[in-house]
Amino acid sequence: MFALLHMGSILQEDRATLRQNWGWYVGLGLLLTLLGILGLVFVGAATLLTIVFVGWFFLIGGLAEIAHAVFKKGWSGFWLDLLAGVITAVAGLFILLQPAGGAKVLTMLIGIMFVIDGIFRLGAGIAIKNPYRGWFIIQGLVSLLLAVFIFSEWPYSAIWVIGTLVSVDLLIDGLRLTSFGFAVKQLPPGDGPVVSTSA
Numbered sequence: 001m002f003a004l005l006h007m008g009s010i011l012q013e014d015r016a017t018l019r020q021n022w023g024w025y026v027g028l029g030l031l032l033t034l035l036g037i038l039g040l041v042f043v044g045a046a047t048l049l050t051i052v053f054v055g056w057f058f059l060i061g062g063l064a065e066i067a068h069a070v071f072k073k074g075w076s077g078f079w080l081d082l083l084a085g086v087i088t089a090v091a092g093l094f095i096l097l098q099p100a101g102g103a104k105v106l107t108m109l110i111g112i113m114f115v116i117d118g119i120f121r122l123g124a125g126i127a128i129k130n131p132y133r134g135w136f137i138i139q140g141l142v143s144l145l146l147a148v149f150i151f152s153e154w155p156y157s158a159i160w161v162i163g164t165l166v167s168v169d170l171l172i173d174g175l176r177l178t179s180f181g182f183a184v185k186q187l188p189p190g191d192g193p194v195v196s197t198s199a
Contacts, residue, residue: 025181033174039167046163051103055095062089100158107158110165111150118143 039046065085069078095102118140125136150157 022181022185025177025184027181029174029176029178029181031174032170033178036167036169036171036174039163039170043160043163043167046167047103047159047161048099048163050162050166051095051099051106054106055092055099055102058088058092058095060092062086062092065089103158103162104155107150107154107161110161111147111154111157114143114147114150118147 062085065081065088067085069081069085072078072081121136121140121143123140125133125140128136150161
């Protein structure tokens with residue numbers, strides 16, 4: 001949803017700081033927007049880069065958890081901490097050594113998440129009587145359709161699903177920050193309302 005800016009109130013000195021740094025918001029926003037567009041154009045490369053990042057994240061996080069367990073040896077959660085660290089590190093190593101296999105597994109997990117999200121939103125839309133129930137039902141159906149599409153194309157969907165989702169997220173964040181930067185540039189110097197980045 002593209003409801004990115006809303007009105008709020010902040011101190012005058014904070015407002016002045018925002019106005020002085022509007023260019024940084026715009027610059028970062030344009031960079032993220034460009035990365036999002038490039039990711040959508042080269043979606044396979046975006047998927048690979050994301051998988052490699054996730055692999056390193058898991059590997060480093062697992063090693064850190066192992067180190068924490070070793071240094072804190074003697075406490076009751078030692079073996080649980082150590083086991084969790086080993087599993088996380090091995091998962092990261094597997095992803096780095098077999099990025100295609102890692103992409104397939106993560107794509108399958110994303111499909112399952114869409115199924116769960118779709119069922120939850122459909123159930124909420126049907127059970128809850130409020131003016132927004134239609135949106136819940138629509139979002140639930142869209143999530144289920146995405147899941148069906150991912151599963152029907154699997155394992156080939158692993159090539160584009162992750163890269164597309166990450167690129168769209170970068171694109172939305174970029175547009176949000178760019179809009180915010182131009183909005184704070186127009187802020188009046190005196191008291192009054194100001195835009196906020198919180199959704």
